[in-house]
Amino acid sequence: MxxxxxxxxxxxxxxxxxxxxxxxxxxxxxxxxxxxxxxxxxxxxxxxxxxxxxxxxxxxxxxxxxxxxxxxxxxxxxxxxxxxxxxxxxxxxxxxxxxxxxxxxxxxxxxxxxxxxxxxxxxxxxxxxxxxxxxxxxxxxxxxxxxxxxxxxxxxxxxxxxxxxxxxxxxxxxxxxxxxxxxxxxxxxxxxxxxxxxxxxxxxxxxxxxxxxxxxxxxLTEHAVVNYTVDQIVAEPLGNDHPFVRPYGQLACKDGFVFFGAYTDKFWREACRIFGEPGLIADPEIDTMEKRFDPQVYERRVAPIVRRWCAHRTKAELEDMAGDVIPLTPIKTMAEVVEDPHLAxxxxxxxxxxxxxxxxxxxxxxxxxxxxxxxxxxxxxxxxxxxxxxxxxxxxxxxxxxxxxxxxxx
Structure with a gap:
């Protein structure tokens, strides 16, 4: 049977x-x-x-x-x-x-x-x-x-x-x-x-x-295996940073944190326009993805800019103004996740x-x-x-x- x-x-x-x-x-x-x-x-x-x-x-x-x-x-x-x-x-x-x-x-x-x-x-x-x-x-x-x-x-x-x-x-x-x-x-x-x-x-x-x-x-270790087998780089904790992609991580905002990932040239240009600083698009020190990836350049020039963009706005405000255009999303609590209308x-x-x-x-x-x-x-x-x-x-x-x-x- x-x-x-x-x-x-x-x-x-x-x-x-x-x-x-x-x-x-x-x-x-x-x-x-x-x-x-x-x-x-x-x-x-x-x-x-x-x-x-x-x-x-x-x-x-x-x-x-x-x-x-x-x-x-x-x-x-x-x-x-x-x-x-x-x-x-x-x-x-x-x-x-x-x-x-x-x-x-x-x-x-x-x-x-x-x-x-x-x-x-x-x-x-x-x-x-x-x-x-x-x-x-x-x-x-x-x-x-x-x-x-x-x-x-x-x-x-x-x-x-x-x-x-x-x-x-x-x-x-x-x-x-x-x-x-x-x-x-x-x-x-x-x-x-x-x-x-x-x-x-x-x-x-x-x-x-x-x-x-x-x-x-x-x-699930992403870059870690080939980084070691090719360049003998042993992966170490980086917190919310990516090994080489920048800006791409957690930023503080008025009521919590967001993920900001506008690292490509296209998304960087969009971000500069959205946040009212289009002049940064042609800035010769940070006008290409490769330049923004440089750790020293990022910390000295790019990080202060993106931190400033987010610091005085709420998660909802940032999502509303930029979420449809660039990878910028709120870092949600599980309460917010369960109540998310998109997930519903x-x-x-x-x-x-x-x-x-x-x-x-x-x-x-x-x-x-x-x-x-x-x-x-x-x-x-x-x-x-x-x-x-x-x-x-x-x-x-x-x-x-x-x-x-x-x-x-x-």
Whole structure:
């Protein structure tokens, strides 16, 4: 019996009919499967009955129909079906194998070797389903001398180099203020998983997708790799400055800060006109981008000009007078972001239901004209869809389901 015949809910997006077994927790993994669910995949989230995804205990909380519920969990697990299954038991492992035989993809984010110890690694499961796409997200990847090391997001930020040059100039490095290692690994895993699904549908052949957080962070370091490999320049913290582009950074204004990025000759000319100093366009010391990039020239001539332009105006005033013409934008607080009418028009904040309570979470930046993404939805309560998945889809009897529940397998 396929997913539709069993009554599993199918999404309406381009991935309608794709069935994903989600054996992940926290963010690096759940975010990947959430994106797949937003695109229409049927995602079945597996949690250990003795140890549910501990993000369920992360704030902020709402008071749901059955007690306290995590909005953080809801944000990364919308649209998913939730089942409980103890993969440390032989019965749990056998039941997962049964589900794998019907699925298209499995996503896991355990430390390398963990799934193999349970007999649930790719080599074992591809025997159950040769077309299975098996996505493994880990700190350091499935191969290499450090592959078995435990890792968090900060591990990837630290070992991928990003941490080393983030922060204020002349001061110790500062971690990027979000879990960029988790998020970037989820992005790459999603892209690779879809590529592998295309291959599987064309050939009937599945494969292992190996995505490491450290690898993912390395690709976010912009100039740092080639600066070192070409000129042996080791990136260091620069605060809000760019390594060579100027003016391009944070400027103080009357009620906060703005980003000012009018560094090209075209935008510089526009800025001079907007702020009432067109004579600066022909100033021989700063009339070209190359001259303005010079650190000494910038600090002596350009920086005082742009600081003066912004200092006595508010964020809104600066945005109104220049935002449509040059890259000048307010540096918004999260309160301002959530209330941003442009983001509202882009449907970037959506309702997600968690235990009967609606919370507002971020939507999807993927805008497809023919098969639109559906980012609104509900996150599952723990084990909410056990009967649907195990009885109707996997074919267990009511007696078997009751016995497995009594034995702590589900």
């Amino acid at each position: 396929n997913a539709e015949e069993a009554g599993l809910p199918l999404g309406e997006g381009p991935l309608r009919g794709l069935v994903v077994i989600d054996v992940t927790r926290v963010v690096a993994g759940p975010y990947c499967t959430m994106m797949l669910a937003d695109l229409g995949a049927t995602v079945i989230k597996v949690e250990n009955p003795a140890e549910p995804d501990y993000v369920r205990s992360f704030p902020p909380f709402v008071q749901g129909d059955h007690g306290r519920a995590s909005a953080f969990f809801a944000q990364y697990n919308r649209h998913k079906l939730g089942i409980s299954l103890n993969l440390k038991t032989s019965q749990g492992q056998a039941l997962l194998r049964k589900l794998i035989g019907k699925a298209d993809m499995l996503v896991e984010n355990f430390r390398p070797g963990t799934m193999a110890k349970m007999g649930l690694d790719y080599e074992a499961l591809k025997a159950e389903n040769p077309r299975l796409v098996y996505v493994s997200i880990s700190g350091f990847g499935q191969t290499g001398p450090h592959s078995l090391r435990p890792a968090y997001d900060n591990s990837a930020q630290a070992t991928g180099g990003l941490w080393s040059f983030n922060g204020e100039k002349g001061r110790p490095p500062v971690r990027v203020g979000t879990i960029i290692g988790d998020l970037s690994a989820s992005f790459y895993a999603t892209i690779a998983a879809l590529a592998a699904i295309m291959h599987a549908r064309q050939t009937g052949e599945g494969q292992l997708v190996d995505v490491a957080q450290q690898d993912s962070v390395v690709t 028009a882009r449907e970037m904040f959506v309702p997600v239901v968690m235990d009967g309570v609606q919370v507002k979470a971020f939507g999807s930046p993927m805008k497809l004209s023919k098969t639109p993404v559906n980012a609104s939805g509900a996150a599952p309560s723990f084990g909410e869809h056990n009967t649907l998945v195990f009885r109707l889809w996997a074919g267990l009897s009511a007696g078997e389901l009751g016995r497995l529940c009594a034995e702590g397998v589900i």
